[in-house]
Amino acid sequence: MIEFELGEVVRLKSGGPKMTVTSLDEGSLGSGPEVWCEWFDDKTKVQSGGFAPTSLEKVPPDAKPGLGARGKPGSWMG
Secondary structure, three states, rough: OOOOOOOOEEEEOOOHHHHHHHEOOOOOOOOOEEEEEEEEEEOEEEEEEEEEEHEEOOOHHHOOEEOOOOOEEEEOOO
């Protein structure tokens, strides 16, 4: 079961740019669920990719760019 919603803003737990969830795939071919996202590369080019739900976390609406989920630079877990 995928715990994200279309249009939600997420980020890799390891860091990186904010991404928007564009598609959810439950993995009907046995590959496991994927969350498809789009993001801007250097603010100019749109990129997209699929990620395992366990590698993503929701970005709070009040999170500042470049800060972790709890407002600490470089840390999304702390």
